[in-house]
Amino acid sequence: MMKDRDMTELQNSYPAATHSLPGLSIDDRFSDLESLTLFLNGRGIETKNTRIDRYQKYLKIASDQGVDNVDHKSIFKNVTDGRFQHGLDWYLYVLREVDELAHILNGLKVHVPNGIDERLKKIVGGSDFAALDKNSESRNVQFELRIASYFCLAGFIVRLDTETDIIASRGRQHFYVECKRISNSKQLEENLLKAKQQILARVPIKKRILHKYYGVIAVDVTRVAYSHNGLTFGITNDHAREVVQSALRSISEKIERIRFFSKKPPIIQCWLQIHIPGLIESPPQAFTRFSSLFVVNSETAISCKAALLLLHNVYAGTDFSDPRESPSRKINTELNLPAGTQLWLSPNISDLMFTAGDPKFYKSINEKSADDFDKIAETLVGGIIIKGKEYDFSMIDLVAFLAKRPDGFVKQLCERLAEDDDLKCRTELLCMLFLSKYPFYDSSSDE
Structure with a gap:
């Protein structure tokens, strides 16, 4: 509390x-x-x-x-x-x-x-x-x-x-x-x-x-x-x-x-x-x-x-702390990908980025019915497989990630993704989605 x-x-x-x-x-x-x-x-x-x-x-x-x-x-x-x-x-x-x-x-x-x-x-x-x-x-x-x-x-x-x-x-x-x-x-x-x-x-x-x-x-x-x-x-x-x-x-x-x-x-x-x-x-x-x-x-x-x-x-003057509280955890700011890690990104990522980065779309999500929301949540935009464990990212994850970023950052990212050969940008996007969704990821949990 x-x-x-x-x-x-x-x-x-x-x-x-x-x-x-x-x-x-x-x-x-x-x-x-x-x-x-x-x-x-x-x-x-x-x-x-x-x-x-x-x-x-x-x-x-x-x-x-x-x-x-x-x-x-x-x-x-x-x-x-x-x-x-x-x-x-x-x-x-x-x-x-x-x-x-x-x-x-x-x-x-x-x-x-x-x-x-x-x-x-x-x-x-x-x-x-x-x-x-x-x-x-x-x-x-x-x-x-x-x-x-x-x-x-x-x-x-x-x-x-x-x-x-x-x-x-x-x-x-x-x-x-x-x-x-x-x-x-x-x-x-x-x-x-x-x-x-x-x-x-x-x-x-x-x-x-x-x-x-x-x-x-x-x-x-x-x-x-x-x-x-x-x-x-x-x-x-x-x-x-x-x-x-x-x-x-x-x-x-x-x-x-x-x-x-x-x-x-x-x-x-x-x-x-x-x-x-x-x-x-x-x-x-x-x-x-x-x-x-x-x-x-x-x-x-x-x-x-x-x-x-x-x-x-x-x-x-009253102490409202609870001795049972779990301690705070440090948020990860980098992700180390071990050998053998597999990454995939939707071939339509440029279009998905354009939609997800639209503030009107972000606002409309909160107004949608449960069925419509579920359809958006089920739309996958990419994923990472680390040591055999799959981590998928949905359209909701992409929207949440972009909503926290400046307009200039989103625009530049969309432009880079439009270039078919920009593998580095695609890898960076997947890593950023991962850190956004799993801020306390512990690599030892995949051992």
């Missing part, structure tokens, strides 16, 4: 990645669900035939047979949405759900709040995927537990047994947190003002001596930023992070005019968060991102400095 905070302005270019990101395996995520199931069952909450159970079945098969070999519809029988077409689509949507549940469990391992059981009973219900959830109660509660988990991990005493969504306390400092999941930008003002009124009504009028009380509004704006509530993409990890942070900044600008802060009792911060899965192109990698941006009440920033520092540590 990736968690990031407000970053610098969106750049026009990003340094090429040199290493992969650390990450959890499918087996690790399956283990997380097993732990969650034991936790829930131990508190008398049944998970059999719930979405938790279905995620486990999916991950077990994906681990044993591969992501592309799961019969998804036999597990998620009610999912007919067009966004779920390919094995990778299903995997990313499951990843989103499982990683959020694992984050919640991590907090509960540190501290179990009063009132947790009623919330846990609700999160096992709901649709299998947030993108399809029309009855939002289950996901609303799940968001409340997601935010509560941050406070649990940071050592706060958390209460979930009052009218307030979350009361988080550290010493004599008490934070009244109202959580809102917002579906579109038109609902921003209504929900922020509602959260304000709820905090004003629930913060105690009679305060204990030396105790201080603050209001915080936490808002999931995933669907405001991404109306499809689906997936996001990035060329590199830095780019993927900035795409989401840019969306958060845009939303923060929209809410500037809304008077959702107060001085007494002080509502000191609005916590905007996006939770979304996605893909990084270089190197190819799936991720789940929890991105946050914090809007501070300028009128109370000085008088509530200590409280804001505590809130900062809830996010920035």
Whole structure:
């Protein structure tokens, strides 16, 4: 899982990645669900035939047979949405759900709040995927537990047994947190003002001596930023992070005019968060991102400095790393071809290059039906046989490779390929396709 905070302005270019990101395996995520199931069952909450159970079945098969070999519809029988077409689509949507549940469990391992059981009973219900959830109660509660988990991990005493969504306390400092999941930008003002009124009504009028009380509004704006509530993409990890942070900044600008802060009792911060899965192109990698941006009440920033520092540590001071994460791997930048290596390239490579290098074709791929996409994926443009092992490259591989290259590079490559006798260029193209598709290739694996 990736968690990031407000970053610098969106750049026009990003340094090429040199290493992969650390990450959890499918087996690790399956283990997380097993732990969650034991936790829930131990508190008398049944998970059999719930979405938790279905995620486990999916991950077990994906681990044993591969992501592309799961019969998804036999597990998620009610999912007919067009966004779920390919094995990778299903995997990313499951990843989103499982990683959020694992984050919640991590907090509960540190501290179990009063009132947790009623919330846990609700999160096992709901649709299998947030993108399809029309009855939002289950996901609303799940968001409340997601935010509560941050406070649990940071050592706060958390209460979930009052009218307030979350009361988080550290010493004599008490934070009244109202959580809102917002579906579109038109609902921003209504929900922020509602959260304000709820905090004003629930913060105690009679305060204990030396105790201080603050209001915080936490808002999931995933669907405001991404109306499809689906997936996001990035060329590199830095780019993927900035795409989401840019969306958060845009939303923060929209809410500037809304008077959702107060001085007494002080509502000191609005916590905007996006939770979304996605893909990084270089190197190819799936991720789940929890991105946050914090809007501070300028009128109370000085008088509530200590409280804001505590809130900062809830996010920035917590170690979200996982000892099970696989270490990052260096991306190969060269390929040594042993004696006996065989290479082949389509005789129509010039025409295929022209098509694959067209930005309109690249864009149209994402809009095609599953059958049309499969036809493109089955069109082979070349291959390499190293020590008897075949590595084929499809039209999709060629499109993905060219999409990451400057226009001048693509044009020059097409011109060189048009020359029938340019064997060097053909060899270079195949090697570049190989390194693009297999960035962590280990030659010893072919021994």
